[in-house]
Amino acid sequence: MIENSTQLVEYAEALAGGTGPVAVDAERASGYRYGQRAYLVQMRRNGSGTGLIDPVPLPDLSVIQTAIADEEWVLHAANQDLPCLAEIGLTPGRIFDTELAARLAGLPRVGLGAVVESLLGFSLQKGHSAADWSTRPLPEEWLVYAALDVEVLVDLRDALAAILEDQGKSDWARQEFEAILAAGPPPPKSDPWRRTSGVHGLRSRRQLGMLQSLWQARDDMARRRDVAPGRVLPDSAMVSAVQADPVNEGALLELPVFRGRANRKLVATWFNALARGKAVPEAELPLHSKPGEGPPPVNRWSDRDPAAATRLQAARAGLAEISEKHAVPVENILSPDLVRRIMWSPPEPRDAATVTEALRAGGAREWQVGLTVEVLTDAVNRA
Template sequence: MDPAGGAGGVRGRRPGLDTPGPSCGSAADSVDEGQTVPSVTTETDAVPSGEADPPVVDLLEPADGVPPLVEDAGALADAAAALASGTGPVAVDAERASGYRYSARAYLVQLRREGAGTVLVDPIACGGDLSTLGDALRGVEWVLHAASQDLPCLAEVGMRPDRLFDTELAGRLVGYPRVGLGPLTEHLLGVRLQKGHGAADWSRRPLPADWLVYAALDVELLVDLRDAVAADLERQGKTAWAEQEFEAVRLAAPPPPRAEPWRRTSGLHKVRRPAQLAVVRELYRSRDELAEARDLAPGRLLPDGAIVDAALREPARRDDLVAMPVFRGRAQRRLADRWWSAIQRARGLSREDQPTSAAAQDGPPPAHRWGDKDPVAAARLAAARAALAGLSERTGTPVENLVTPDLVRRLCWAPPADPGPEAVGQALRAMGARPWQAELTAELLAEALTAQPAPAQDTAQDAAQDSGGA
């Protein structure tokens, strides 16, 4: 399968938004089946020569205004009834308090459906159970942007879609250069959304009025955006790809917990000795336990930099710890006993119980080490990467969406005994590739698995040639 379509789609404007210019599909109406669609590299790709790019419209207020916040069972039932009586897909979004809270719970849920308008729901005020909304939308297609980020917190309040369209993921498959909600809406619909509150503390109460405007606008045009991206998917022959990807996201199980989450501490690369790594680990664990209990983002209790600093400076006494930057602050002095106890626990560990310098490997070693460990595997990986880069160029879809890099590394490090396309396709599917990915890449990867390292040059001959000899 090699779909017709280049990197991107065709920039256009959706009808009904009072903006000049063609609709999303007009620039490609004359493209023959099998012909590559022009790549989107600038904002004027679809604009005829000599014509100015149609102006972008700033959307500052929802068309129907900001609805009252749903905060009780009665209002929730009314909202569910209104959404159930609507038509077409439903736009869904959720706001969390990442960077402020330990949990990833939803603090606001936004929905919009034709015939029902926009609904803003406070799940905290509603007791954390929005299953009434989930039940009202059974069988309806849910449109989300970057759905994998919001589906877990929606499931936590009882909302699970039966069908899904992810505009961000669809945009990646099409090959748009920027796939954030704002850039996509501006690029495809000619509308600039309000910015500024995406990283806000949505656990704050009451929610400010301008935050609610922002939240309502996030779902205002999401269904229009879905239609625009779907048109480019269809034009490029990628609709089936997208459907498989959406279903995989919808049904994805929660990721397993990390074996050693403390190794993601920012700045850990500065810490070398096992005894110092033990301090990082114990401080991280103590901080995480307290952060979960208080539902605060761990970094707001103690920054990663302070943890690394304590490990490297190796304070001899509690007073030395509280004299250090960050730890000398009033809030940290109140927690000084906790942090000092963590350090003492780390220092009391035997050498066998201290962490190793490197994390245990789950799968192949880092690719940059393959040349020394297994030159043949390194040659396979280089050939696979080159083949996939070419396929990405032809299809206009990023390599990581054609097949995940981790899966390619695993395949090249330990290929099937039979390196033919059929066996490679089976191996890809067994490791989690979608059918379209296996079908599209199996033959290319099978050929890459036959690659061999370049023969080493004779050192003496090279030296002679460098000096001008035969």
């Protein structure tokens, strides 16, 4: 464990003196704390040993960044960890994502434990991935679990790299890894309240306005308390409250989730939030879908644009054949959202050049463009 600045400097020196790639992982407290900050960072490098860094007392990890900035970092499902690592000043210049590599290699299961067992023959101790990693002190068995996640990550990287080389996919992987780094941390989501579970059961714009107001009240409280929003008030309770449209605080307390002691104390907060949503002028109420959000749900295509539905069906069939031929999941062959956008609004003229341009503009990598442009050009000309 690395919990003070002296230990941190010593481990940074050890990392700098090691050889080969650096295995990196992070543990968060999703479901317990507000946000996605890292509460433990695990690293391992040949010749350096394993370090479990506590970023709570050590928010400045620049000495670690300096030690390994130019090295390849090996992560499993890098998109999950890179944002929280960036928050504490850790940003790689090169990565190898073992989860993404396993997908490109055609492995049937791509979780860390499954890939390690398949390629290296080891069984990883699991069971604490959903733990509250903000707990202090961290239990010994949790630390063992955390250390195991980087113990064989570099060996796994080497095994996957060999498979990709044999399959002629090394350049595909390189492009994917570079794209992850080029994308940077995801921007804040616009209208995050729309991701509330059950929101599609709300039929009117007035109900959406009430949900938006209630969601904001919950989020403000969760941020102040540093608690996961779902622990303050479940999504299902918010949707139920909007649908019930209680006339007063007493009526709100009649709903099952609001009968608990914690929510009885907060009933005025929740009822006032609903009231604010009901008072929003009609013209300012949120729409059912955001302007510029993209194509409608696919199940509505046949009614709204049968030709587009035909194009999408052809595109999906062609991409499925490519997926099977190369043993790569179809969602990794090409982003499903990008496919839908191109099939809903095809580029003009509908030829390979404009489809290629649309693919690149949508973030497709060159290996994806090369594999799919012919299939998609045929599809956009189906109707």
